[in-house]
Amino acid sequence: MLVSLHASPYHQDKPAERLRLLEEHAQDTQLPIVYVNTIGGQDELVFDGGSCCVNASGELQVLAPYWQAGLMPVQLLQTSATVWEPQPGEIDPEVEPEESLYCALVTGLRDYVNKSGFEGVVLGLSGGIDSALSLAIAVDALGPNGCRR
Structure with a gap:
């Protein structure tokens, strides 16, 4: 599993772009990805949150709310000695x-x-x-x- 800690600045269409990239990277590596993004403002940058988890096929399993700090659990199921598979969880609706x-x-x-x-x-x-x-x-x-x- 890959864990990716980010401070990815917001811009319009960023959520869709982010999910597309995560899907591609998960499929390329055949590994699930937990993507953790910060939230808040820092000087001229603004961060939208939207932390998430995709499985090894790139399918969205968990999506935290945008524009809100908080915790979003990701449940993992061990399918073999070296493979952990994220289970479907909460998916917060995308913001317009x-x-x-x-x-x-x-x-x-x-x-x-x-x-x-x-x-x-x-x-x-x-x-x-x-x-x-x-x-x-x-x-x-x-x-x-x-x-x-």
Whole structure:
């Protein structure tokens, strides 16, 4: 079994790309892969989580939630003295592209503000749709008391 520890930055379509690559590598090596990805913001990078496990054929067996820290168990069955096969487990539904982008913005802002030690953010609002979206992101990231206008 391969265990792959990652800090793979988010970009749109990353989940599908990641699963395709894991499928190819598992089939090439004929080994199951446990892929562990970090979550959160670090400077200009944002990480989406989405840790998972594929079997030796590249079939998805377990998929952790995107944009949430947590533990996701992977059960292994020993099929011979040297072979361990991951068993089907929880597969969290994939996040829609728009929701994923929104989560990336919220996560990036929250972690940047918190890790920088800022007390909050100051927003200048014009009343347009862009101001409304900026305010929604800030409130979701920092709560209603973390925003000043």
